[in-house]
Amino acid sequence: MEAREIIIRPIISEKSYRAIDTNRYSFEVNYRATKPHIRAAVEEIFNVKVIGVQTINVKPKPKRRGAHAGVTRRWKKAVVELAPGNRIEFFGAT
Numbered sequence: 001m002e003a004r005e006i007i008i009r010p011i012i013s014e015k016s017y018r019a020i021d022t023n024r025y026s027f028e029v030n031y032r033a034t035k036p037h038i039r040a041a042v043e044e045i046f047n048v049k050v051i052g053v054q055t056i057n058v059k060p061k062p063k064r065r066g067a068h069a070g071v072t073r074r075w076k077k078a079v080v081e082l083a084p085g086n087r088i089e090f091f092g093a094t
Contacts, residue, residue, distance in 0.1 A: 003041035006033045010090060011077060019079070025088055029055070029078045038078045046090070049083040 010016075011026035019026065029038055035053040042050050055078050060071035082088070 001030060001033065001037060003044045006030050006037050006041040007045060023082045023084065023086070025080050025082065027078050027080065029076050031057075031074065031076045033076065033078075035078075038080065042080050046088050048086040048088060050080055051083050052081040054079045054081075 006029055008028040008030065011028060013026075016026040025042075027038075027042070029041075033041075035055060038053050038055070039050045042048065042053075055076060058075050058077055060074050062069065062071055064070075
C-alpha cells in the first residue's frame with residue numbers, strides 16, 4: 001500500500017485538538033494497515049519523526065431511519081505520537 005492509501009483523513013474533534021498539546025495526532029486509516037505501515041506513511045507524508053502509534057478498531061453501531069435498520073461502517077483510527085519538536089501544520093496553529 002502507498003502512504004496516501006493508508007492515511008485516509010485526519011480526525012477533527014475537540015478531543016483530538018486537546019491531544020495536539022501532547023504531540024498526538026489522530027487519523028482515520030485503512031482498515032488493513034498495521035502500526036509499521038501507519039508510522040511509515042505519517043513520516044513520509046508529513047516529514048516528521050513518529051515515536052508511537054496506537055490503533056483502535058471502531059465497531060459498527062446500529063442505526064435506524066424509520067422502518068429501515070442498518071449499521072454504520074467499521075473503520076480504524078490511529079493516534080500517532082510525534083517526537084518532541086515535530087508538529088503537523090495541517091491541523092492549524094495551536
